[in-house]
Amino acid sequence: MFTYTLRRLLLAVPILLVISLVIFLLVDLAPGSPMSEIPLTVPPDVRQKMIEALGADQPVFVRYLLWLKQFFWIEPMTLFDHWFGTSIVEGQQRILSWQSRSPVFTIIGQRIPQTLTVVGTAYLVGILIALPIGIYSAYRQYSFFDQLGTLFAMIGFSVPTFFSGTLFIIIFAVWLGWLPTKYDTMLEVTDWSSFMQQVKQMALPVMTLGLANAATISRYMRSSMLDNMQMDYVRTARAKGMREKTVVLRHVLRNSLIPVVTVIALGIPSIFGGAIITENLFGVNGIGAALIGAIHANDLPMVQTLAFIFAVLIVLFNLIADILYGLLDPRIRYD
Amino acid sequence: MPDGALPVLDVRGLKTVFRTRSGEIHAVNSVSFMLRPGELLGVVGESGSGKSVTMMSLIGLLPSPPAEVRAGQVMLGGQDLLRISPRELQDVRGAKVGFVFQDPMTSLNPVFTVGSQIMEPLIRHMGLTKAQARDRAAELLALVGIPDAKARLKAYPHQFSGGMRQRVMIAIALACDPDVLIADEPTTALDVTIQAQILELVKDLRQKLGMAIIWITHDLGVIAGIADRVMVMYGGQVVEQGPVAQLFSDPRHPYTRALLKTIPSLTGERSGRLQVIEGQPPIMTAAPTACPFRARCAHAFDLCHVENPARRPLDARPVGEGHDVACHWSPEGA
Ligand SMILES: Nc1ncnc2c1ncn2[C@@H]1O[C@H](COP(=O)(O)OP(=O)(O)OP(=O)(O)O)[C@@H](O)[C@H]1O
Ligand SMILES: [Mg+2]
Numbered sequence: 001m002f003t004y005t006l007r008r009l010l011l012a013v014p015i016l017l018v019i020s021l022v023i024f025l026l027v028d029l030a031p032g033s034p035m036s037e038i039p040l041t042v043p044p045d046v047r048q049k050m051i052e053a054l055g056a057d058q059p060v061f062v063r064y065l066l067w068l069k070q071f072f073w074i075e076p077m078t079l080f081d082h083w084f085g086t087s088i089v090e091g092q093q094r095i096l097s098w099q100s101r102s103p104v105f106t107i108i109g110q111r112i113p114q115t116l117t118v119v120g121t122a123y124l125v126g127i128l129i130a131l132p133i134g135i136y137s138a139y140r141q142y143s144f145f146d147q148l149g150t151l152f153a154m155i156g157f158s159v160p161t162f163f164s165g166t167l168f169i170i171i172f173a174v175w176l177g178w179l180p181t182k183y184d185t186m187l188e189v190t191d192w193s194s195f196m197q198q199v200k201q202m203a204l205p206v207m208t209l210g211l212a213n214a215a216t217i218s219r220y221m222r223s224s225m226l227d228n229m230q231m232d233y234v235r236t237a238r239a240k241g242m243r244e245k246t247v248v249l250r251h252v253l254r255n256s257l258i259p260v261v262t263v264i265a266l267g268i269p270s271i272f273g274g275a276i277i278t279e280n281l282f283g284v285n286g287i288g289a290a291l292i293g294a295i296h297a298n299d300l301p302m303v304q305t306l307a308f309i310f311a312v313l314i315v316l317f318n319l320i321a322d323i324l325y326g327l328l329d330p331r332i333r334y335d
Numbered sequence: 336m337p338d339g340a341l342p343v344l345d346v347r348g349l350k351t352v353f354r355t356r357s358g359e360i361h362a363v364n365s366v367s368f369m370l371r372p373g374e375l376l377g378v379v380g381e382s383g384s385g386k387s388v389t390m391m392s393l394i395g396l397l398p399s400p401p402a403e404v405r406a407g408q409v410m411l412g413g414q415d416l417l418r419i420s421p422r423e424l425q426d427v428r429g430a431k432v433g434f435v436f437q438d439p440m441t442s443l444n445p446v447f448t449v450g451s452q453i454m455e456p457l458i459r460h461m462g463l464t465k466a467q468a469r470d471r472a473a474e475l476l477a478l479v480g481i482p483d484a485k486a487r488l489k490a491y492p493h494q495f496s497g498g499m500r501q502r503v504m505i506a507i508a509l510a511c512d513p514d515v516l517i518a519d520e521p522t523t524a525l526d527v528t529i530q531a532q533i534l535e536l537v538k539d540l541r542q543k544l545g546m547a548i549i550w551i552t553h554d555l556g557v558i559a560g561i562a563d564r565v566m567v568m569y570g571g572q573v574v575e576q577g578p579v580a581q582l583f584s585d586p587r588h589p590y591t592r593a594l595l596k597t598i599p600s601l602t603g604e605r606s607g608r609l610q611v612i613e614g615q616p617p618i619m620t621a622a623p624t625a626c627p628f629r630a631r632c633a634h635a636f637d638l639c640h641v642e643n644p645a646r647r648p649l650d651a652r653p654v655g656e657g658h659d660v661a662c663h664w665s666p667e668g669a
Binding site: 231232233235236237238239240241242243244246251254255258328329330331 | 425430433434438441442443444456459460491508
């Protein structure tokens with residue numbers, strides 16, 4: 001298993017290099033200038049100076065190599081310096097956002113917590129709702145509960161978040177007045193009342209995203225349970241006189257979770273990607289919102305860096321999913 | 336076989352129906368049989384004759400829906416298994432009745448160790464602690480002839496061959512020292528040498544442990560070698576039943592006779608080509624009102640088409656205890 005992981009990690013290096021090049025070139029093809037947000041009253045020679053200061057006038061491969069160095073060496077070392085008080089890369093140019101001229105990673109660092117608390121919680125809530133629904137729906141296939149679960153999943157699948165989110169705002173914020181419509185990024189949790197406030201303002205976006213997540217995962221769980229319920233080993237467990245609870249929650253569930261855990265792991269990178277629509281709808285100032293803002297402003301370094309981080313996460317969680325599969329299924333041996 | 340002993344298992348008038356979208360299938364029709372302590376009852380009959388469904392009905396192993404046990408009585412240790420609650424039935428399964436299935440490749444749970452799967456019924460029924468159950472599981476593995484049992488407890492099913500997995504299944508079935516072991520074609524999926532080994536093992540265990548066994552098989556040769564009594568099934572019914580020697584030397588039902596002719600003989604001269612029974616087994620879409628074998632029977636006459644024959648004794652003993660047959664026709668000289 002260890003050598004397998006190592007081999008996969010080594011293999012990931014060339015894959016990611018190719019991905020980074022493709023991302024860099026594709027994003028660079030996009031029309032527009034980093035100065036498009038600057039007022040037209042700024043004289044052309046000043047404008048030219050500003051572009052030079054950003055390094056935006058350099059040929060694309062020079063910028064690519066610089067970006068590679070910045071991403072893989074300067075940025076990690078900046079973090080290192082920050083943690084251990086050293087000054088290895090002090091004064092070296094970090095990846096700068098063309099839009100705000102501050103380091104891209106500083107911005108990401110500010111945005112990540114919002115995204116993780118809201119989108120991450122929604123993912124977790126989705127899983128916690130989906131698993132019991134999927135398990136019980138399969139155990140009582142075609143029962144009233146199962147039909148209800150199917151309806152729930154269909155709604156979660158087919159209703160887009162901008163609709164369900166707006167609906168939730170109308171019901172819970174406008175009509176009932178229980179929850180705030182907007183997410184306040186500045187809120188700091190210091191005591192019980194501010195904690196409750198945080199929970200309240202998270203409720204609507206979490207519900208919106210959680211519904212969509214739960215729909216998908218509950219279907220996976222249900223069909224995996226149904227597949228396994230047909231298996232001969234289930235009959236064996238019953239023939240041994242095991243209680244129904246043991247048969248379903250130990251024998252069947254343990255086997256059914258294998259593909260579901262994989263699906264869940266593969267879905268985790270999408271948390272970091274944020275939920276563009278939902279974040280915008282509720283004013284959650286997260287990664288999704290940052291990406292949209294950067295695209296609008298032609299902020300190529302920001303877009304390139306975010307897209308690449310996303311690619312790294314996908315490759316990483318693919319590996320994690322494979323490793324989990326191997327850990328959960330004793331028949332699979334990696335070596 | 337102690338002839339007069341009280342039966343450990345007494346099944347009367349068992350009826351099982353599958354309710355499918357295209358109508359009902361009467362898979363088991365008024366099956367009655369009994370099993371004396373320590374006895375080995377062989378059950379034969381071609382595919383679809385209702386052998387498995389009968390045995391699974393006894394202990395509630397059929398998925399319901401679609402299966403429905405409509406009538407009958409299954410007496411085991413003073414209890415009627417068809418009348419007790421599902422939870423009480425769970426206490427019987429694996430404790431008083433052990434079950435070995437046909438396909439050892441899929442009958443074990445792939446994600447649990449062999450040891451934990453043997454330990455489960457021990458903890459559940461005998462109230463052993465984990466440590467006690469582990470010791471007992473190692474003993475059981477050794478008993479079914481798996482070398483280095485203690486270390487093998489930690490193995491997963493996929494690390495075992497088919498024959499070894501079937502040994503594990505036998506160990507699980509025997510774990511709680513059951514009164515009855517039901518083996519549903521336990522050797523069909525194995526190759527011939529392994530079949531012989533498993534057969535030897537069961538013979539040996541029967542000597543040691545003394546449980547009664549129901550052995551379902553297609554192989555009449557196996558029955559001749561190990562069974563005390565034979566029950567022949569056709570179309571969800573018992574068509575002939577009797578002590579093994581009597582049934583083999585004097586088969587009365589045309590179906591039994593045909594079955595016996597399908598066995599290739601190693602000794603004696605070849606009596607022409609090996610026989611096959613022409614035709615298909617019936618699919619019972621309704622409760623039978625005529626003999627289920629009539630369409631394939633060379634001796635069928637008018638009565639066979641209008642009346643389903645009841646089992647009648649062929650010796651002085653009542654039906655079920657001696658040799659009996661469910662057939663209107665009698666061979667000449669009988
Ligand atoms: N789940 C089911 N749904 C509908 N009918 C069924 C089902 N299971 C079994 N049957 C019917 O019951 C009949 C008896 O099947 P059973 O499995 O008992 O046969 P068998 O004698 O054990 O055959 P084999 O030797 O192939 O194991 C079959 O004809 C089949 O049509
Ligand atoms: Mg069968």
